[in-house]
Amino acid sequence: MVRNPPEDCPRITPYLLYEDVGNALAWLARTFGLRERMKMPGPDGKIMHAEMEFMDGLVMMGCPGPGYKNPRHLGHATQNLYVYVDDVDAHYRKAKEAGAKILEEPSDQFYGDRRYGAEDPEGHQWYFAQHVRDVSHEEMKKGHD
Numbered sequence: 001m002v003r004n005p006p007e008d009c010p011r012i013t014p015y016l017l018y019e020d021v022g023n024a025l026a027w028l029a030r031t032f033g034l035r036e037r038m039k040m041p042g043p044d045g046k047i048m049h050a051e052m053e054f055m056d057g058l059v060m061m062g063c064p065g066p067g068y069k070n071p072r073h074l075g076h077a078t079q080n081l082y083v084y085v086d087d088v089d090a091h092y093r094k095a096k097e098a099g100a101k102i103l104e105e106p107s108d109q110f111y112g113d114r115r116y117g118a119e120d121p122e123g124h125q126w127y128f129a130q131h132v133r134d135v136s137h138e139e140m141k142k143g144h145d
Contacts, residue, residue, distance in 0.1 A: 008058075014081055015060040018122050019070050021047035024061060027121055028052055031098040032083075032128075033091070034059065054083060071123030080117075080125035088130035092116045095128075110143025111135055 005011055018024040021039070025047065028034040034052040042048035042063075049062040059081070071078050085091045092106050095118050103117035103125060115129035135143070 013058045013060055018061055021050050021061055021063050025050055031095050031100050077125045082127045085128050088114050091128050111140050
């Protein structure tokens with residue numbers, strides 16, 4: 001019987017667009033610790049589709065063609081990803097040492113997460129977090145005001 005979604009695929013999967021998918025694969029592995037799951041070259045030999053894993057998460061990526069402009073060329077973010085890691089401070093140090101553009105230093109948030117923000121070479125924004133304390137809905141409403 002066919003599974004829906006397919007085995008090893010979450011119900012919701014971000015699909016990021018990159019001008020250079022091959023470069024993105026290498027950079028995301030080296031800097032953020034994602035693992036390449038698969039890649040498909042197009043007729044010109046460039047990677048047209050790829051998938052990367054991070055723990056139980058999956059990110060798909062591809063290049064829609066020469067008319068595509070990434071967030072870096074647009075001059076503003078078009079999305080961001082929020083990723084939970086086991087040790088956000090260690091993850092931050094590794095990303096910074098690998099040359100990630102840091103958008104936000106690690107800090108505790110009112111909603112119970114400790115997080116930092118980084119940008120990849122094509123301008124996609126990534127936020128990595130570790131849940132450090134539980135916060136009630138009432139506390140969250142107060143913290144947001």
